[in-house]
Amino acid sequence: MYLVREIMHCKPGKVGEMIKRFKAMQPLMKEVGMTEPARIVTDMAGGEPFWTLVWEQETPTLEKYLDLTRQTMGDARVQKIMEGYHDFVEGGRREIYKVE
DSSP states (O other), rough: EEEEEEEEEOOOOOOOHHHHHHHHHHHHHTTTTTTTEEEEEEOOOOOOOSSEEEEEEEEEEHHHHHHHHHHHHHHHHHHHEEEEEEGTOOOOOOEEEEEO
């Protein structure tokens, strides 16, 4: 099992908009086969940088995660939900962990 974390550093006041977008994507992710529920967590400590959002998703294999990600990103409904999200984000990164 693997844990994939998409970490996004949002612009001031824009975390809420990104939360709405990720929550809107959850049913579509489930529809295409992401059986493990995703988690959305936000920064409460005010560390560097502020306004951080993390989308966590467990997956049995990295291949499955990448296949389902390609499938969902090609979906017109997901593209509509995520349209313009760069206006809310300053940067970010992806972390991948093996669950022991």
